[in-house]
Amino acid sequence: MxxxxxxxxxxxxxxxxxxxxxxxxxxxxxxxxxxxxxxxxxxxxxxxxxxxxxxxxxxxxxxxxxxxxxxLSPVDREFFEVFCSVDGVGVRKALRAMVRPVRELARMIQDSDLRTLATFPGIGEATAERIVAKLRRKVSKFALMVGPGADDRSAVGASEANGEPSNAEPDVIRDAYHALLSVGHSEAQARHLLDQALSGKKKYKTVDAMLMAIYQNETPGK
The missing domain is CATH 2.40.50.140 (Nucleic acid-binding proteins)
Incomplete structure (x- = not known):
């Protein structure tokens, strides 16, 4: 490979x-x-x-x-592979449709912005609906990407957030933490976002559910 x-x-x-x-x-x-x-x-x-x-x-x-x-980045490559999992979106169509940064595309999918998605090359209304239906709960990680220079990415070998909140299993917290690091958040930012998500009473059974909650808190007006 x-x-x-x-x-x-x-x-x-x-x-x-x-x-x-x-x-x-x-x-x-x-x-x-x-x-x-x-x-x-x-x-x-x-x-x-x-x-x-x-x-x-x-x-x-x-x-x-x-x-x-x-x-241009491993995250862009990962998004492409997720994007191609939608019926009717092959390699060529996915490449033509990726006209905006991955973060923006992911946020359009999260927000069910069918009107904008349908305008991208080769997509159309029917394909846009399939994209949102299949990927809306799978692209939270990409929607949380940090732009170049927005934070300090030098920290490595981060340990898990302290404590084990009762509203999520430790492995869910750990995997969400590493997902946030992988899209450009610093260790401090990742811990802060997790603390915000875990501060309420909502329970998270999966990483995607936790990232969805974080995304909704981060999106203006939500």
Whole structure:
């Protein structure tokens, strides 16, 4: 499995780029629309892409084509894989539809913003409804992403929040904590958000339920 590649950006096309990888390789990599806009100003510069290896086609036709798909961060790659789990949203459609940062896309899904989602390339009203129905409770983590430079991401090896509140199992709290760290919150921010969610009487049986509550508290007007 190829999970990351480094190279010099040689060209950027509508749906892909060419990356020069030493010593001999020029690789074509499919990219989402948002990444394309970010990368087109970086020609001849070294870049790092977090990748998914995929096979296009089917065995019945005998025409199988390997393809590498690249993203600007591991979280973008993870969101893409979740996005592709929706019926009718394949690799190409997902890449074209990812026209905004992942955090914004996740918040649209959380907020059931069908009108905006339906305007994205290849989506339409019916697909937007399927996306919201399947993913609304699965994208809380992405909706809580912190933008670049918004916090200190240097802390590593964080310990779990102190105590074991009775309204959530310790493993749920631990996994929610690490999910918050993975999308850019500092250790202090993650603990604060968890403390807020756990301060009431609501019980959380799953990480998704806890992240949903945190997202709703973080969203203006909620």
């Amino acid at each position: 190829i999970t990351q590649i480094r190279g010099v950006l040689k060209s950027v096309a509508e749906e892909s780029l060419i990356l020069g990888v030493e010593p001999f390789f020029d690789l074509e990599v499919l990219i989402p629309e948002y990444a394309r806009r970010q990368l087109q100003a970086k020609l001849d510069e070294p870049v790092v892409l977090h990748t998914v290896f995929d096979i296009e086609g089917n065995q019945m036709s005998g025409r199988m084509k390997p393809r590498l798909i690249g993203f």
